Amino acid sequence: MLIRKPADIPSSEITPPQVWRARRTFIQGAALGVGAAALAPLGAVAATYPRPGEDEPLTPREFVTGYNNFYEFGTDKGDPAAHAHRLRTRPWSVVVDGECARPGEIGIEDILSGFDQQERIYRLRCVEAWAMVIPWLGFPLGELLARFEPTSRARYVAFETLFDPEQMPGQRRRVLDWPYREGLRIDEAMHPLTLLATGLYGETLPNQNGAPLRLVVPWKYGFKSIKSIVRIRFTAEQPPATWNRMQPDEYGFYANVNPAVDHPRWSQKSHRMIGGGWLAKRRETLPFNGYAEEVAGLYAGMDLRRFY
Ligand code: MTE
Numbered sequence: 001m002l003i004r005k006p007a008d009i010p011s012s013e014i015t016p017p018q019v020w021r022a023r024r025t026f027i028q029g030a031a032l033g034v035g036a037a038a039l040a041p042l043g044a045v046a047a048t049y050p051r052p053g054e055d056e057p058l059t060p061r062e063f064v065t066g067y068n069n070f071y072e073f074g075t076d077k078g079d080p081a082a083h084a085h086r087l088r089t090r091p092w093s094v095v096v097d098g099e100c101a102r103p104g105e106i107g108i109e110d111i112l113s114g115f116d117q118q119e120r121i122y123r124l125r126c127v128e129a130w131a132m133v134i135p136w137l138g139f140p141l142g143e144l145l146a147r148f149e150p151t152s153r154a155r156y157v158a159f160e161t162l163f164d165p166e167q168m169p170g171q172r173r174r175v176l177d178w179p180y181r182e183g184l185r186i187d188e189a190m191h192p193l194t195l196l197a198t199g200l201y202g203e204t205l206p207n208q209n210g211a212p213l214r215l216v217v218p219w220k221y222g223f224k225s226i227k228s229i230v231r232i233r234f235t236a237e238q239p240p241a242t243w244n245r246m247q248p249d250e251y252g253f254y255a256n257v258n259p260a261v262d263h264p265r266w267s268q269k270s271h272r273m274i275g276g277g278w279l280a281k282r283r284e285t286l287p288f289n290g291y292a293e294e295v296a297g298l299y300a301g302m303d304l305r306r307f308y
Contacts, residue, residue, distance in 0.1 A: 086168070099153040136216055158181065181239065183235075223243045254304070254308060268285060
């Protein structure tokens with residue numbers, strides 16, 4: 001898919017959400033009809049991916065890009081939009097190493113040209129009990145990981161954000177233990193719903209949303225979706241994750257969206273959609289953010305109150 005920068009797009013071309021959705025449904029139908037065999041491993045995902053956002057409109061773009069968590073640029077929701085222009089996203093590369101046969105470094109241009117950018121509408125559900133429905137652009141993380149040939153010792157995948165206090169002024173204060181880190185179990189990382197996002201609303205990812213490359217795991221709370229990734233490492237042991245290390249009682253390593261397990265300071269049973277106003281009706285939160293059919297099997301036999 002051709003990705004243009006926001007500045008290249010005249011406002012007359014910006015698609016209202018309803019039209020966007022109709023077009024997406026058409027594209028999805030076409031994709032399923034053509035090359036179903038070639039797409040076999042993704043077939044099940046393609047058939048189900050619009051579901052969580054289907055009954056609700058997309059979050060207006062200005063909220064998706066104006067109300068953010070990206071502590072490298074400040075702790076207020078408006079700070080990333082105000083300050084993230086300082087981040088230089090070219091040149092950019094990602095080091096992939098650890099328990100794999102072919103460690104190496106891959107440049108962002110090779111990532112953008114080497115992996116088919118798909119559009120997927122996923123809900124982002126934050127632990128503070130707000131949510132957005134976002135049309136992401138990206139590709140399954142597993143496609144990138146497979147190229148580095150993880151060994152049988154690779155049980156987890158660790159991620160790191162850039163550390164550069166000159167570009168990321170929030171890192172001059174020790175509000176978090178920098179660099180921001182996250183981790184997934186390898187089966188979570190290889191799951192076809194797990195996306196490396198490179199854009200939203202058909203455009204290149206804005207800096208405040210984690211340019212040039214950020215993680216999106218639609219069945220987990222938003223803090224797992226680490227932004228501006230520079231390093232990915234296969235590990236044998238569970239890697240450290242920033243919020244889990246800072247406040248383990250509040251932020252578990254798994255962070256699966258779970259209405260039955262409350263955050264100590266917030267109920268997780270419901271949420272409100274950002275952009276709907278404070279008076280908007282709260283919505284019931286579904287287990288695994290609505291993706292239970294696809295991902296509950298990853299946690300069979302686990303006590304999800306303990307491994308929250
Ligand atoms: N990644 C980095 N590097 N730094 C952060 O502060 N915040 C996380 C996550 N990824 C964060 C991060 C949190 S708490 C959330 S809810 C999501 O990003 C927010 O993503 P968004 O701003 O694109 O909505």
